[in-house]
Amino acid sequence: MTVNPFALPLIASLALALSSPVTASEAPLRIELFQRCGDLLGQQTQTFCLQVSGLDDATPQVTFAGTALAPERIEKQNGVLRITLDSDAQSGPLWLEQDQRQSNPVWASLRGSHVIAATENEIAENMDGVSSYVDLISLIIEEEYDGLEEARRLAEKYDAQVVGQIPPLNTYQLRLPAKDLDARDALVLRLGSELSVDAVVVEESNAEESIEADAVTPPEAHDQEWAANRFLDAVNFYQRRLPRDHDDVDTHPVRIGVIERNVDFDAPDFADYLGDCRMEATRTCVYAKDADAPDGHGTTVAGILAAAWNEGGNSGFLRGLDSVGPGFDVIVDRGSDAGITANIAASVNLVQDGAKVINWSWGIHRVGTTDINGDEVDSLIRSGIAMDGYEELLEEFFLWLRREHPDVVVVNSAGNASSFSGRDEYRLPSSFVTDQLFVVGGHERSGEDVAVEDVRYAIKRDASNIDMRVDITAAACVRGSTVDEAKQGEAHCGTSYSTPLVAGLIAAMMSIDPTLTPAQLRILLRRSAMPIGEEYDFEPTDADDLTAPIIPSERANDLNHPDIGLSARLDMYKALDLTVQSLERTPGT
Structure with a gap:
């Protein structure tokens, strides 16, 4: 062999x-x-x-x-x-x-997209203080070329070797004959000047690094966080309105891809997913590598979608639909630890394997990014050369999605840097403007004794990134999984955990009506949303523009509706209700 x-x-x-x-x-x-x-x-x-x-x-x-x-x-x-x-x-x-x-x-996945990660000895710190791959880079080949053939030609020319690939994006990973970053950068400049090369992707990632750091200091009343999004009301609605003995609405299985490392199957939340999960056609299934502790990022993110109820800390939204559900597949994978390039490679594989919703609870900022107070962001930062390559790679990914898989939705966390999610020169991938990318900010319970519909029921979480590019906010704090059934999990907070609430809801909406386009899904999410924030007559100060403001067309063209101008807060129950209503109004159904 x-x-x-x-x-x-x-x-x-x-x-x-x-x-x-x-x-x-x-x-x-x-x-x-x-x-x-x-x-x-x-x-x-x-x-x-x-x-x-x-x-x-x-x-x-x-x-x-x-x-x-x-x-x-x-x-x-x-x-x-x-x-x-x-x-x-x-x-x-x-x-x-x-x-x-x-x-x-x-x-x-047998789709073939995979890139390799650098070992600790193949990573060095660059001038920005960021860990960078010394001898592994990726080439995005111009579309008129046979990518693998051209990558091999260039590898031979520069004494390199092709070691990884993302064929649908015409992207190929090379190992360069470079022993330090100076030698690498010289080769990157030469490769970037080749006529057949659209862009060079320089990877900046540690050998092991959390995809998105948690924002700490949860509010005292975090047990009530999901009430702000009508989580239980949504589960109850799906169970009552869509049982299998009703023949007016058929539900359809949906596959969800979660770009994370692993899940702890020793935690009671996931213990019954072992072996042949799909023996029961209608249940939620989880596919993932095993983690050695229940408090990891991947376990918590996946738990919001699929954790067993009343078992070990978390409760998964899709798992709550099992009694009537069509069978949801939750695939947790990122291929390898090769940073953003690996995230994209795994996403390509999952989309080709039939995933209709991709959960990206990650994001990065360019060195020099400032927050809403003018202070420099110092977490999840990348150099300018790396950001330029990532931007090109992400652009190729979304162009491919629009061309080959226009029905797929990517749900992305806005970030936890108190910065601006939509500034394309400083934040990726949330700054991309495309119907297929949904950006989610984070909120927390205000503590005020008001109805859930009240604008004061929730407030923006201080760390959450903001601005007009954010589509909607969702609860940022969740209980993590535990080893013991009776033990309450620690609180985890951040937009990483707001994101799967929206991803799970979109999957449930797709299960009701698989013909919904990304644009239609966004319309339903925004029309169903509850308000958050203050009204600024469409001219908010930078620090208070939490999401794109609710507009009259999202409130039945009522110019005097009190929600107009406010930011949008996820309403899971109303979104499902509107999805069923829109299906009932569709001719021929």
Whole structure:
């Protein structure tokens, strides 16, 4: 078997992780790492390397898309479990079974987009104090060229090697013969001047870094946060209005992609997702690598969508619809830890695998970004050269979406820097203006004793980014998952957690009417929204423009409606109600 030499650091780290003995018959079976390895550009077959805890010396049964893999497709090499799948097969869930134990299911995408991450020895700090990849860059090839052929030509010319790819975006990752950032930057300039190269993407990311940092200091009354968005009312409406024994409205399964690392399947919130989740056609399913603690970013984000109710801290919106739901797939994956480029590669795979909603609870700021008070933002920052490359890559992604997948929605967090979400030179990806990108800000409970519809019921969370590009705000604080069923989870706050509230709601709306376009979904969200903020006659000061203001057309053209000019707060119940109403008014249904 041919092994890509650049996959050897991954294999070595996996072997080290598997070297310590475990009592396998008692330990839970968990897939902790699931990643492309070997020849990443292979056309006929794809190889995946797995790091598995609780595995004994015997080869486990591997089930892919409901069928057990033949033994010759499974091997242990240097302590690493390697499986080989045919590239022309359909992507699907994969899990292991051994000694009556089942692992967490992961999603095996065979779409082929994957970029590799740098090791700690391949990262250096640049002049802006940001960690930057020394010898890995990506080329966006002009569309009239065969991307792989041209990338290989350029690699040969510059003594580099093609090591990763995102074919739908004509983007290919190269390992350069560079030992420091000066040598890399010189090669980047030369490659950028090639006629066939549209842009060069320089990756700035640590070997391990949280996609979006939490904003701390939650309000005292965070237990009531979701009431501001009528979370329970929405669940109750879906359960009452859309049971399967009613034949007036059919619901449809929806697949959601969540760009996060992993989920803790030892937490009670996720413990019943092991093995073949899809044995029950109508339930929510979660596919993800396993995390070693329940308080991670990915577990909390996924929990807002899919955590079991009354089990271990969180309660998932889509999980609450299981009694009547059509079957939601929640796929948690980001391919590798190769920063923003990996986020895009994983998003491309998920869209091609049928995901209609993509949750991006991440975002970055350019060095020099200032907040609403004029102070410089010092978190999640990237250099100018990196931001320029990311902007080009994101532009290619959204152009591809509009051309090939116009029905897909991406839901993005506005950010937690008290800055401006829509300034394209300083914030990505929320600054992109396209019907397919929804931007979500964060609010918190005000503490005032007023009705939920009242504008004073919630206030903007101080850390939330703002401005006209933000489509809507949602509750920023949530209880995280726990190891113990009876224990209440710690509070996590930030727009990262506002985002899956909106993503889950959009998935539920799509399940009711899969023909809704992104533009129509936005209209329904805004028409159903409750108010937040103060009225400024469409001329708010920069610090108070929380979202795009509610306009008369979003209030039945009532020029005197009290919501006009205010910002928009998510109303999950009303959005579902309007979705059913719009479906009933559609001729022929």
